[in-house]
Amino acid sequence: MNxxxxxxxIVIILNCGAIFFMVYVITKGAGYTVLLGDDFTHGVRVGVxxxxxxxxxxxxxxxMREIYLDWQGTYFAMFLQALFSPVNNFGMAxxxxxxxxxxxxxxxxxxxxxxAASGYVFCGRxxxxxxxxxxxxxxxxxxxxxxxxxxxxxxxxxxxxSIPFSFLFLSVACFLMQNHTCYSKKIRNLLTVCGAxxxxxxxxGSLAVSGTGCYAVVLMTIGFYLVSRKISVRNIIVTxxxxxxxxxxxxxxxxxxxxxxxxxxxxWMLVQSVKWAVKTxxxxxxxxxxxxxxxxxxxxxxxxxxxxxxxxxxxxxxYGIITVLALAAGxxxxxxxxxxxxxxxxxxxxxxxxDVTLVLSILNFALFAGCCLDRWADLYESRRACAxxxxxxxxxxxxxxxxxxxxxxxxxAGSVHDGSYREYYESCTALYDYLxxxxxxxxxxxxxxxxEDFECFYLDxxxxxxxxxxxxxxxxxxxxxxxxx
Numbered sequence: 402m403n404x405x406x407x408x409x410x411i412v413i414i415l416n417c418g419a420i421f422f423m424v425y426v427i428t429k430g431a432g433y434t435v436l437l438g439d440d441f442t443h444g445v446r447v448g449v450x451x452x453x454x455x456x457x458x459x460x461x462x463x464x465m466r467e468i469y470l471d472w473q474g475t476y477f478a479m480f481l482q483a484l485f486s487p488v489n490n491f492g493m494a495x496x497x498x499x500x501x502x503x504x505x506x507x508x509x510x511x512x513x514x515x516x517a518a519s520g521y522v523f524c525g526r527x528x529x530x531x532x533x534x535x536x537x538x539x540x541x542x543x544x545x546x547x548x549x550x551x552x553x554x555x556x557x558x559x560x561x562x563s564i565p566f567s568f569l570f571l572s573v574a575c576f577l578m579q580n581h582t583c584y585s586k587k588i589r590n591l592l593t594v595c596g597a598x599x600x601x602x603x604x605x606g607s608l609a610v611s612g613t614g615c616y617a618v619v620l621m622t623i624g625f626y627l628v629s630r631k632i633s634v635r636n637i638i639v640t641x642x643x644x645x646x647x648x649x650x651x652x653x654x655x656x657x658x659x660x661x662x663x664x665x666x667x668x669w670m671l672v673q674s675v676k677w678a679v680k681t682x683x684x685x686x687x688x689x690x691x692x693x694x695x696x697x698x699x700x701x702x703x704x705x706x707x708x709x710x711x712x713x714x715x716x717x718x719x720y721g722i723i724t725v726l727a728l729a730a731g732x733x734x735x736x737x738x739x740x741x742x743x744x745x746x747x748x749x750x751x752x753x754x755x756d757v758t759l760v761l762s763i764l765n766f767a768l769f770a771g772c773c774l775d776r777w778a779d780l781y782e783s784r785r786a787c788a789x790x791x792x793x794x795x796x797x798x799x800x801x802x803x804x805x806x807x808x809x810x811x812x813x814a815g816s817v818h819d820g821s822y823r824e825y826y827e828s829c830t831a832l833y834d835y836l837x838x839x840x841x842x843x844x845x846x847x848x849x850x851x852x853e854d855f856e857c858f859y860l861d862x863x864x865x866x867x868x869x870x871x872x873x874x875x876x877x878x879x880x881x882x883x884x885x886x
Contacts, residue, residue: 409530416533423540424508426814430855431500431553433822435829436488437858439557442871444488451490458484474653477568477605478561485560488875493830496556503559503567507552510570511543512536517577521716522709522768535705535768542698542760546689547809547854551750554856558750565606566754569614572599572639576618579635580625593635597642604646608737609754611647616733618643620723627719671740678735681747685731685755686763694808695760699767706771717772724769727762734758812854821852829858836872842879 446467449460461483468479483489487496519532551558575596579589600618604611622636689695738751747755805811816822828849836844843864851857861869864880873881 412530413533416530416537419537420533420540422814423544423810424505426810426817427508427544427549427553428501428504429817430813430822431504432497433826434496434500434554434556434856435826435858436493436496436556436833437856438555438868438871440486440555441488441875442867443482443557444486445871445874447483447486447489449489457489468655469653470655472655474650474656475561475606475608476649476653477602478565478607480605481560481564482557485556487556493833499556500553500559503563504553506567507563507570508540510567510574511540513574514570514577515539517574520581521577522720531705531708535702538698538701538705539760539764541808541810542693542695542764543757544810545693545695545808546753546756546760547693548749548752548756549809550854550856551748552753555750558856562607562610562750562754565603565610566757568599568606569603569610569617572596572603572614572643573617573621575599576621576636576639579639580633589635593638596639600639600643601646604643604650607751607754608650608740609734609751611650612737613730613734613754613758615643615647616730620726620730623726624719624723627722628716674736674739677739678732681735681739682731682755682759685752686759689756689759694805698760698764702764702767703771703774706768706773707775708771709768710772710775721769721773724766728766730762731755731759809854816852816854822855825849825852825855825857832858836876836878836881844873844876844878844881845884846881847884 447460447464449457452460461480464483465476465480468482469476473479485495485499487493487499515536516532519535552563553559572595575592578584579592579596581589584592600614603614618636618640622633622640625636626632734755735747738747738755832846832849836846846860848860849858859868860866860872860881860883862883862885863869864873864882866882869881869883873879
């Protein structure tokens with residue numbers, strides 16, 4: 402076995418280890434998710450507990466319709482909210498199963514989308530080492546952004562944002578694969594059906610996911626047209642399905658009442674929403690580059706682009722056009738949030754969708770920039786240029802605003818390893834057990850202390866707070882409140 406093969410195998414092993422570590426840490430941490438906030442209020446509003454499956458399925462559909470009419474148009478998210486609700490069914494065991502599944506589904510669907518996309522970049526070549534290396538960079542950049550607590554450690558955030566987002570990744574993967582001529586017509590038709598269903602479901606998630614999904618399928622349709630100069634019926638079907646789902650979401654009567662409730666006025670404030678979206682995107686890009694290792698990841702992707710430049714000849718300009726257009730994806734993601742909330746409010750869960758979109762689009766642009774640099778200066782063939790680039794890469798690590806050990810991913814790993822999450826989980830389950838069994842009708846609780854990098858249980862001192870009322874109704878108490886400090 403020659404030296405290059407040995408190096409390639411070592412790189413593959415190292416990347417597999419890094420990917421496994423990141424997936425394990427988040428999935429293990431997700432298993433310690435506790436019930437809080439909307440988890441109780443939604444469950445109470447669904448209104449049925451421990452009934453046969455088909456009866457509960459019907460109740461979930463009714464709940465989806467009720468929310469669609471009077472609160473928001475997220476039809477798929479609210480159906481999942483009811484269907485998988487642990488407070489209505491099997492409690493903490495179900496919560497753990499749903500949250501661990503949510504994390505794994507996100508990582509698997511993200512990898513599937515990336516692998517399908519990178520297959521076009523590599524033009525069919527099986528260079529697994531570099532493909533895995535790029536995915537490791539992408540995954541670390543996403544988790545290093547430090548905005549995932551409401552996605553991986555909160556049930557309501559998972560079903561409304563993360564699971565629909567994962568369906569979007571699945572749809573993009575199917576979309577890309579249905580354009581591969583290596584598959585039979587039957588398989589490509591099946592991929593089209595799966596892609597159309599997945600993007601329609603994804604469009605029924607939060608408005609941030611819905612807008613991002615529509616933009617993604619439109620971009621891909623344009624990209625494949627630029628390459629083949631033909632309009633694919635399969636691509637149009639998936640695109641129409643995504644747009645149709647988004648229109649169903651936006652048309653929900655509940656959106657109008659929600660907007661009025663949040664903004665305090667009836668106008669949609671379209672221009673102001675655009676301003677809020679632009680401001681949010683630039684603020685988040687500044688945070689990513691100034692507070693995380695995102696700048697280092699950009700340098701690495703430029704180097705990858707230099708290495709891959711010669712493999713993009715057949716589709717270089719089409720890839721470049723789509724890459725540039727994709728830079729607008731962050732604004733498309735942010736606008737529906739500003740539009741829907743009727744203000745500059747941007748919750749953690751929405752920032753996660755935005756950050757994933759920014760990471761994918763900007764790192765992809767860095768890859769393309771590397772390709773352009775190589776074509777302009779022939780850097781890959783120049784040993785001196787390669788030496789300079791290696792020095793720049795190592796320097797970027799040295800001058801990064803944080804180190805690997807300071808990343809949020811490592812903080813979660815530390816909490817999983819030292820048992821902090823487990824201890825917090827046990828404290829909360831003891832609190833739930835006490836509420837279920839205690840004889841008092843007016844309950845005063847001592848809430849477990851806050852821990853970092855986790856979505857923690859919270860309760861108001863005011864028994865009339867919406868969280869308190871939801872918990873009191875669920876546990877059949879007159880009132881529940883937090884013990885005064």
